[in-house]
Amino acid sequence: MITYGLVTASARMRACPAFTGLTPISMLNGSPALTWPAQGVTRVPYRLYDDPQIHEREQSLLFRGPTWNYLGLDCEIPQPGDYKLNFVGATPVILCRDENGEVHAMVNRCAHRGSLVCIDKRGNREQFSCVYHNWSYNLRGDLTSVAFKRGVRGKGGMPADFDNAKHGLERLRVTSFNGIHFGTFSEATPPLEQYLGPVMSAYLKRAYSRPMKVIGAHSQYLKNNWKLVMENVRDPYHASILHLFFGSFGLSRQTMKGEALLDDSGWHHIVYTKRGTDDIRGSEYEGNKLPNMKSHLKLNDPKILEEWPEFPDGITNMVQTVFPTVTFQQISNCLGVRHIVPRGPHESEWFWTLLGYEDDEPWQTRIRARQANLIGPAGFISLEDGAVTNFVQRGIQGGRPDAMAVVELGGSSIASSEDRVTESTIRGFWKGYREVMGF
Amino acid sequence: MATRKTAAATKAIDKTEARLRVEELLHEYAACIDDGRYEEWPAMFTEECRYLIIPKESHERGYVSGFYLCESRGMLADRILCLRETAIYESQQYRHLIGGTRVLECNAAGCRAETPFTVIRTTQDGAMSLFAAGKYVDEVVFESERALFREKLVLTDSTRIDILIAAPL
Numbered sequence: 268m269i270t271y272g273l274v275t276a277s278a279r280m281r282a283c284p285a286f287t288g289l290t291p292i293s294m295l296n297g298s299p300a301l302t303w304p305a306q307g308v309t310r311v312p313y314r315l316y317d318d319p320q321i322h323e324r325e326q327s328l329l330f331r332g333p334t335w336n337y338l339g340l341d342c343e344i345p346q347p348g349d350y351k352l353n354f355v356g357a358t359p360v361i362l363c364r365d366e367n368g369e370v371h372a373m374v375n376r377c378a379h380r381g382s383l384v385c386i387d388k389r390g391n392r393e394q395f396s397c398v399y400h401n402w403s404y405n406l407r408g409d410l411t412s413v414a415f416k417r418g419v420r421g422k423g424g425m426p427a428d429f430d431n432a433k434h435g436l437e438r439l440r441v442t443s444f445n446g447i448h449f450g451t452f453s454e455a456t457p458p459l460e461q462y463l464g465p466v467m468s469a470y471l472k473r474a475y476s477r478p479m480k481v482i483g484a485h486s487q488y489l490k491n492n493w494k495l496v497m498e499n500v501r502d503p504y505h506a507s508i509l510h511l512f513f514g515s516f517g518l519s520r521q522t523m524k525g526e527a528l529l530d531d532s533g534w535h536h537i538v539y540t541k542r543g544t545d546d547i548r549g550s551e552y553e554g555n556k557l558p559n560m561k562s563h564l565k566l567n568d569p570k571i572l573e574e575w576p577e578f579p580d581g582i583t584n585m586v587q588t589v590f591p592t593v594t595f596q597q598i599s600n601c602l603g604v605r606h607i608v609p610r611g612p613h614e615s616e617w618f619w620t621l622l623g624y625e626d627d628e629p630w631q632t633r634i635r636a637r638q639a640n641l642i643g644p645a646g647f648i649s650l651e652d653g654a655v656t657n658f659v660q661r662g663i664q665g666g667r668p669d670a671m672a673v674v675e676l677g678g679s680s681i682a683s684s685e686d687r688v689t690e691s692t693i694r695g696f697w698k699g700y701r702e703v704m705g706f
Numbered sequence: 707m708a709t710r711k712t713a714a715a716t717k718a719i720d721k722t723e724a725r726l727r728v729e730e731l732l733h734e735y736a737a738c739i740d741d742g743r744y745e746e747w748p749a750m751f752t753e754e755c756r757y758l759i760i761p762k763e764s765h766e767r768g769y770v771s772g773f774y775l776c777e778s779r780g781m782l783a784d785r786i787l788c789l790r791e792t793a794i795y796e797s798q799q800y801r802h803l804i805g806g807t808r809v810l811e812c813n814a815a816g817c818r819a820e821t822p823f824t825v826i827r828t829t830q831d832g833a834m835s836l837f838a839a840g841k842y843v844d845e846v847v848f849e850s851e852r853a854l855f856r857e858k859l860v861l862t863d864s865t866r867i868d869i870l871i872a873a874p875l
Contacts (some may be wrong), residue, residue, distance in 0.1 A: 328727070336868060483771025486866045487763050511792035535779025559790055616866070621771040639771035645871035651794040652868040 288377035288561040303706045304671055308697040309679045311672040313663040315700075316492035329591060330356025331704050335462050337593035337606050338362040338372050338439075340514040340616075340620065341446035342479045344367035348391040348406065354608045355450060360439065361385055361395065362448060365406035370443060372450040373436035384436065395436075408436035420432035444468075447604075448588075463589065464530035470537050471585055472595055473578065482635060483603075483621030487644040489653055492617040493592065494700070496607045499652050499697055500594045501584055502536045503527055503687035504676050509655060512647040514552075514570070515561040519544065519584055522550050528687055533681040540687070542583040564686030571647075573638050574599040575631070589639035590699045598648070600631070601638035613660060619643050724812035728819045729804075730845050731853045736802035736823075739873055744789060747874065748782035751855045752847060757782060759875055760810070762840060762861040772869050774860075790813065795872045800837070801826045813852075816847035816856070823873055839863045839874050 301321070304310035319678060330336065336355040343351050350363035359375035361384075368649055376395040384395040384404060394411065396403040401414035410431040410695070420426025439450035440460045449459060460468050489496065501667050506519050513519040520600065524538035535597045541546040547553050552560065566572070574583075577600050594605040602622040609615050619642070623635050642649045674697070679687030681698055684691065700706070731750065738746050751757065760772025766858050776782045805822035812818070818842050827837035844858040 415777050481767075481769065482769075483760075483769045484764060484865070487870070489866050490869060491862050501862070509794065511794070512788055515792055564787065564791055566780075567783040568778045568779060570777065595825065621769075636770040636775055637777070640775055643773060644867040644869070645773040647792065650870045650872065654795045657869060681722070 270287055271362035271385060295374065300704045301706060303701060304669075307679065308681070308694040308701070309673065309675045311674055312699055313666050313670045313672065314668070316495055316660060317612060319612050322372070322609065323578050324704060325609070326356045327360070329589060329700070330358065330701050333451070333453045333455040333457075334703065335442065335451050335456060335459055335589065336450035336591070337604070338441070338450045340448065340479060340481075340622075341370075341443070341445060342606070342622075342625070343620075344480060345388070346372070346391060346623055348393060349389075350406075351372045351389045352387075353469070353606075355439070355452070356609060359383060361436075361452065362441075362450075363392070365405050369407075370441055370448055371407050372439040372441045372448070373404075374439075376437070376476040377402055378410060378434040378436060379413075387456050389477065404436075408438050410434045410436075422652070445472055446606055447471070447475055461536060465533065467530045467535045467537065467587070467589070470528075470585075472591075473580070473594065474595065474602060478625040479602075480625050480627070481620055482623045483639060483643075484645070485619055487614045487617040487619065488610075489617055489656060490613065491615065491656040492612060493607045493609040494696075495659055496592075496615060496617060496652075497588065497592065497696055498693050499587055499656055501536050501538075503692065504690055505645065505655075506538075506648075506687075510648040510649050511561060512641075514631055515564050516566065518572075518648070519691040520545055520547065520548050520552055521688055523583075523687070524640065524685075526683060527689055527692050528683045528685050529681060529692060529695045532582040532699065535588055536692040536695055537585060538687055539585040539693060541581045544581075558607065569637050572599075573634055573637065575634065588696075590696065591703075596642070598641050599638050601642055602633050602635070606611035619655060680681065718816075719813055719814050724809045724817040724848075725819070727819070727848060727853045728809065728817065728844065729807050731855070732804050732807075732842070732844075732872070735855075736804055739872055739875075740800050740802055742785045744873065747786060748779045751779055751858070752849075753778060753779050753784055753856060756857045757855070757857065757860075757874075758858075759860040759862065761865040761872070763865050764862055765859065765861055774874060779798050789872060793872055795870055797830045798872065799828045800873060800875075801828070803823060811845060814848070816845065816853075818827045819844050819846065823875075831873065835868065837868060840875075 301314060306562060316447045338353050341706050345366060347366050349366055350361055353360050353362055360372050361375045362372050364370050375385055379402045381398055382397050382399045384397045394403050394405055416425050439452055441448055441450050443587050444459050449535045485686045507514040507521060515523050522545035523540045523542060526545035528537040583599055587595045592607045596603050604620045606618045607615050621639055623632050641647045644653060674690045674693050677691050680691050681694045682691060707855045724825060731744050735750055737870040739747050757776040758772055759774040764772060803824045807821040810818045820841050823837040826834055828834045843859040844855055847856050
C-alpha cells in the first residue's frame with residue numbers, strides 16, 4: 268500500500284474530491300485551478316492565504332478530513348457535566364464529560380433546524396437543550412426529547428415513525444492523550460499515537476504527564492489567514508530576528524543547543540533550545556555584528572526572567588505543533604496551548620490557554636504569571652507575530668496569480684536537524700497540507 | 707443638602723476629596739499614555755506595585771495570567787523600554803475616555819476606587835476602532851502632594867484582543 272506520511276492511500280482517497288463527490292478544485296466556479304509549483308514545498312502560492320474557495324475546501328478536506336483537531340484539556344472539564352465550546356475549522360463543537368466521566372465531542376448544532384444548542388462558552392450541564400424548539404440531547408449527543416413530539420391533544424406532532432436515535436447531534440471521534448483531547452470527523456484518521464509518531468508523542472508526554480490547571484485564557488483576533496500563524500509558530504528562522512527581545516537579552520540564539528524536529532510524516536514539529544549552552548565567540552552573534560541585536564539594553568527589574576529548572580532535559584524554550592492547528596509551548600516555565608481557529612479566509616482567532624500544574628506552589632504560579640509577559644498579544648516575544656502575519660496578508664494583495672513565497676532555508680529537506688537555521692519545519696506543514704487537500 | 711456623618715467623613719480626607727485626587731491621577735495617567743509620554747508612566751506607581759491587564763472573566767475565574775503583569779516600577783519601566791526598543795508593531799494612537807470614578811473605601815492614607823474606561827485605537831492608515839472597554843480597579847495611596855497607584859487592575863470586558871496590545875491601557 269502506498270503511504271503518504273502516516274495516512275494510508277485509501278484514507279487520502281476518501282478525503283480527495285474525486286472520491287467524496289465534491290467539486291474538484293480545478294472546476295470551482297470562477298476560480299482557476301491551483302497547481303502546486305514544480306519546486307514543491309519550497310514554494311507556497313499566496314493564493315492559499317487568500318482564496319475563499321480554498322477556505323471552503325479546507326472545511327471539507329482538512330478539518331473534516333483525516334486530521335486530529337485540538338478540542339481542549341482534562342483540567343478544563345474536570346467534573347461530570349462540564350463542557351467547553353471550541354471549533355474544528357469553522358464548525359462549532361462541544362467538548363463535554365458525561366455522568367460516567369467519559370469525554371465526548373459533538374457539533375454544536377441542533378439536528379432540527381441548525382441552531383446552536385449551547386451558547387455559553389463553558390459551564391456544567393445535565394443536558395443540552397435547543398432554545399428554539401426545545402429539542403434536548405444528553406451529554407453523549409443523543410436526542411432525548413422533542414417538544415410536542417406527539418402533538419397537542421392528539422393533533423400535529425412528528426410522524427409516528429420519527430426515530431430520535433437517527434437525530435442526535437453529529438459526533439466526532441474523540442481521543443485523549445495525557446489529558447489533551449483531540450477530535451476527528453473522519454473514520455480514516457489513524458490512532459493518535461500513530462498520527463503523532465514516537466518522537467512527538469514522547470515530547471508531548473514530557474510536559475503533559477501531571478494534572479494541570481488553567482492560569483490564563485484569552486484570545487487574539489488576527490487579520491490574516493490561519494496558515495500564516497501555523498507557519499509562524501513552526502518558523503525558527505524568525506525567532507531571534509523579529510523578536511528583538513529574545514536576541515537582545517540572550518534568551519534565544521541560533522548558537523544555543525537545540526533541535527528542529529519533525530515526525531516521519533513531516534506533519535508535526537518541535538523546535539527547542541537550551542539556554543546557557545552556547546559560546547558566541549567566533550559566531551555571527553559576537554560583537555553586536557547583527558543589526559537587530561541590542562545587547563546594550565538592560566532590564567530595570569529582571570524579575571521577569573526569574574525561572575527554575577523544571578525539566579531534567581534542560582530545554583528552556585520549546586514550541587511543538589500537532590497538525591493542523593494546535594501549538595504546545597514551554598517558554599522557561601510558561602506553559603500553554605495556542606489553538607488557531609480560522610474565521611474566514613482572511614481572519615483567524617488565536618486562543619491561548621496558559622497552564623500550571625495542579626500541585627504548583629504559590630511561588631511557582633507567580634513565576635509562571637510573570638513569565639506570561641513574554642507571550643500572548645502583549646508578549647515581549649510574541650507581540651510581533653500578530654503584526655507580521657498581518658503584514659504578509661496585506662503584502663500579498665493584488666499579486667500575480669502565480670505569486671508565491673520562497674521557503675528554502677536549509678534547502679528542500681523535510682527532516683530533523685540540530686541547527687534551527689532552517690525552514691524544514693514549515694515545509695513539513697505544507698507537505699501535510701498538500702496530502703490532505705489533494706494539491 | 708444634609709450630609710450624613712460617617713466614619714469616613716471624620717477622617718482627614720472625605721470621599722469627595724479622595725475622588726478628586728483619583729480623578730486627577732487617572733486623567734494624568736490617560737493623557738500620559740495618549741500623548742505618548744510613556745517614560746512618565748511608571749512614576750505614577752509606587753516602587754512596589756502591581757499592574758495587571760487581564761480580562762474581567764479571567765480575573766473572576768481566579769486566573770493570574772493576563773496581558774501585562776508588572777510588580778514593580780522597574781517592571782513598568784521595562785515595558786516601556788521594550789515598547790521603545792524591541793517591540794515591532796505598526797504605529798498607533800490610543801485615546802482614553804475615562805468614566806465616573808466611584809470611591810469604594812478611603813482613609814487618610816489612600817483609597818480604593820473603580821472607574822470605567824474605553825480606549826479608541828487609531829492606526830496609521832486612519833482606521834479607528836473601539837479597542838478596549840472595561841474598568842480600572844485602583845488602589846491609590848496619597849503621598850503628601852501626590853497620589854500614586856499601588857495596585858491597578860485593568861479589567862477588560864472582552865477576552866479577545868484585536869491583533870496586539872503594545873502600549874499600556
